[in-house]
Amino acid sequence: MSAVLQARALAKRFGGGRSLPFAPPRRAIHALRGVDLDLVASETLGIVGESGCGKSTLARLLAGLDSPSEGSVRAADGGDGRGGAVQYVFQDPAASLNPRLTVGRAIEAPLRHRLGLPAGERQRRLPELMDAVGLGPDALERYPHEFSGGQAQRIAIARALAAEPRTLVLDEPVSALDVSIQAQVLKLLRGLQDERGLAYVFITHDLSVVEAIADRIAVMYFGRVVEESPARAIFAAPRHPYTRLLLDSAPVPGRRLAGSRADAGELPDPANPPPGCAFASRCPRVQADCRERQPDLDAAGGGAHRAACFHPLA
Template identity: 60%
Template sequence: MTLALRLVDLAKTFPVGKRLFGKPKGKVRAVHPVTLDVERGETLGIVGESGCGKSTLARMLVGLLEPTQGHVEIEGAALDTADPALFGKRIQYVFQDPISSLNPRKTIRQIMEAPLRRLHGMKATERQARIREIFDSVNLREEFLDRYPHEFSGGQAQRIGIARALAAQASILVLDEPVSALDVSVQAQVLNLLADLKGEYGLTYLFISHDLAVVEAVCDRIAVLYFGAVVELGRAEDVFRAPLHPYTRLLAESAPVVGRPLTAPEAKETELPDPLNPPSGCAFRTRCPRATERCAAEVPTLETAKSNHQKAACFHPLSD
């Protein structure tokens, strides 16, 4: 196994109610310490409800947020968050909203040239040759280079965003909801493109999405986040076929399926935990039908429950 990416106790805490003088009123732990290994050439899916910490985790990986603790290693080398160039050359971010992620004041050519010039110091002739190569890879015409972002559809803009990430020659792409803003037919085109690029360039993907059907189709492994912590980790087919954690099953049952009536898996008065006053023990216990006194007294770790290639942070896994 060759590791492309390793997260070592990576965590992020934000101050809340910051005052002009003195300490903040409180703190919110957006991401609890996460330790993960991602193999080279793998697609790791990261799923969970809105606000569970997916995007915060992704932004720490690419250096857009500095972690409160822990660090990131790429191919065995720890990256210094003070040097963005190290991140840019090895890992790149593809944003959820393709239009707003592109500078409206610059042409596509200027946008594409920026990483080639600043990260790799390429001369003009080298830059143009590299841009033509990348645009051909993402099935875009060269004439698009002299247009502005507002002139493109969402699918075209997302292809440009992917091309910009490839221009940095990074080996790892963090895909934050890369198809959620696109029509279904365009989603399929972009997903097929990502699969082709992965084989062509030997890429490793971290794929963040709310769409469980997409995640199951494109990912090798799944990491399920809840309240800032990884609560289940395993191969995609295992996690969706036989989840260990009750929260994973809740996510699966919440996803709409053609031909199945829309029913809420939880009571409508169910509330998420308060981040300023988190519950003791397991954060999911207030929503879990299997919770016991132990769940309130202790915090389960990812090693608490195991089944073949799966792990779950649960004292009462569904396999029991």
């Protein structure tokens, strides 16, 4: 199957440089430190990892909302994610919709500017897009604040679909919603994927959500992917000690990952990443080599289950 989205050696640094010509240089934050991803049509890649590990930074680069410091993104249309083939859906739908535009206006914009459709064709497509996300055509005349969180997220999804993307990057798309509404939105996303062959990059803190929706999972730690595999294999037999810690710290379905800044006390300084494995200072299996060199994301026996660890769990 052909790739709809490919990322190679993506790195992103924030800041750095000088505030004034003679001021000492400020140190850059290394938010993303070399990420490779491949996504094919109809596939969902779940991305998990604690707060600050770089998930949203990665998402923004994949969707072309920000440019990488190093590396490249290649979308299905051959472009870098800005061309509309990759669309981003935010956690907070209300904040991502312009409060002064009716829903119809908001959704019409990509039809006009991305696809260049004439007015008649745009008017025909608007109710179809509403229907695709389970809303009636009357929603088009209303304003974002008139909708519940779940409905607003449906509208944000409709707007993303308007650009006819091949990939949706969904950044915590159901985290702000009640559990019963979460289930409805996840069901909608699954249906849309089946109908349209969409690929999803699905970022979440919630292991039960990622277990329900992902075909493959990438676990991130401190700006890198430390483990990647078919979803079932990660839950059944994690190989990276960090993944083990994540799973152990969220034993109850629906419970969130240990992701608060409070347990991030032992994270390395993002302005000064260590030369070796970033997890070494927290790792129960740490050895001398872990502090010297950074392990690559390798497969045991060349399989689909890869871990960036010199001493992985069996």
